[in-house]
Amino acid sequence: DAGVTQSPTHLIKTRGQHVTLRCSPISGHKSVSWYQQVLGQGPQFIFQYYEKEERGRGNFPDRFSARQFPNYSSELNVNALLLGDSALYLCASSLVRGKDTQYFGPGTRLTVL
Amino acid sequence: QQQVKQSPQSLIVQKGGISIINCAYENTAFDYFPWYQQFPGKGPALLIAIRPDVSEKKEGRFTISFNKSAKQFSLHIMDSQPGDSATYFCAAGGSYIPTFGRGTSLIVHP
Numbered sequence: 470d471a472g473v474t475q476s477p478t479h480l481i482k483t484r485g486q487h488v489t490l491r492c493s494p495i496s497g498h499k500s501v502s503w504y505q506q507v508l509g510q511g512p513q514f515i516f517q518y519y520e521k522e523e524r525g526r527g528n529f530p531d532r533f534s535a536r537q538f539p540n541y542s543s544e545l546n547v548n549a550l551l552l553g554d555s556a557l558y559l560c561a562s563s564l565v566r567g568k569d570t571q572y573f574g575p576g577t578r579l580t581v582l
Numbered sequence: 583q584q585q586v587k588q589s590p591q592s593l594i595v596q597k598g599g600i601s602i603i604n605c606a607y608e609n610t611a612f613d614y615f616p617w618y619q620q621f622p623g624k625g626p627a628l629l630i631a632i633r634p635d636v637s638e639k640k641e642g643r644f645t646i647s648f649n650k651s652a653k654q655f656s657l658h659i660m661d662s663q664p665g666d667s668a669t670y671f672c673a674a675g676g677s678y679i680p681t682f683g684r685g686t687s688l689i690v691h692p
Contacts, residue, residue, distance in 0.1 A: 473625070502679070511588075511671050511682030512626065525679050559625050570616075571680070573625030 473562050473574035481580045482550050490545045490577045494562030501543040503535055504559040512559055555581045585609055586674050588683025596691050601659040603686045605672035614675030617657045619668050662690045
């Protein structure tokens with residue numbers, strides 16, 4: 470079975486631009502979470518979606534938004550990019566919410582110039 | 583606010599040695615404690631996890647020790663191998679969303 474897939478792999482943007490990152494969960498998984506991982510630090514939680522509804526939001530500005538589609542894939546959108554948004558953006562999926570094992574994708578490396 | 587503190591930041595061991603990474607948490611509502619292994623250019627992969635109703639869990643060369651009263655847990659890697667060289671993250675889960683430590687970069691010399 471395919472694992473969590475993310476696209477694109479790498480992305481270079483300039484300040485002020487907008488970016489959309491995509492994630493496809495493992496088949497059968499209904500929950501998707503997004504994390505930001507800055508170099509040298511652990512992943513920081515951004516959003517969690519379950520059954521197409523937002524179930525959790527981390528301490529990130531409103532420039533960050535996300536959604537989950539009927540097929541359980543998800544998009545993370547970031548508006549008005551700042552240099553500090555440069556990071557590895559990780560998507561993780563799990564069967565359901567709760568204390569269920571999260572499986573991470575390889576991430577999207579975003580560089581903001 | 584760092585709710586999960588991980589140490590050391592980096593660790594170098596010889597092949598065959600024991601690697602020990604420690605984590606401490608603050609929120610007593612946390613009740614799921616996974617460890618993740620991350621190789622460069624890859625996403626974190628679940629290594630082993632424990633719930634607070636047990637004090638130790640072993641899977642192969644990897645063991646989690648959990649001290650609920652001290653709010654601490656640790657990962658022990660026995661017979662460390664060069665292939666274990668990676669970054670290790672502890673996490674503590676509560677309310678469905680895990681909080682990660684800052685990570686430990688482990689290097690195992692052959």
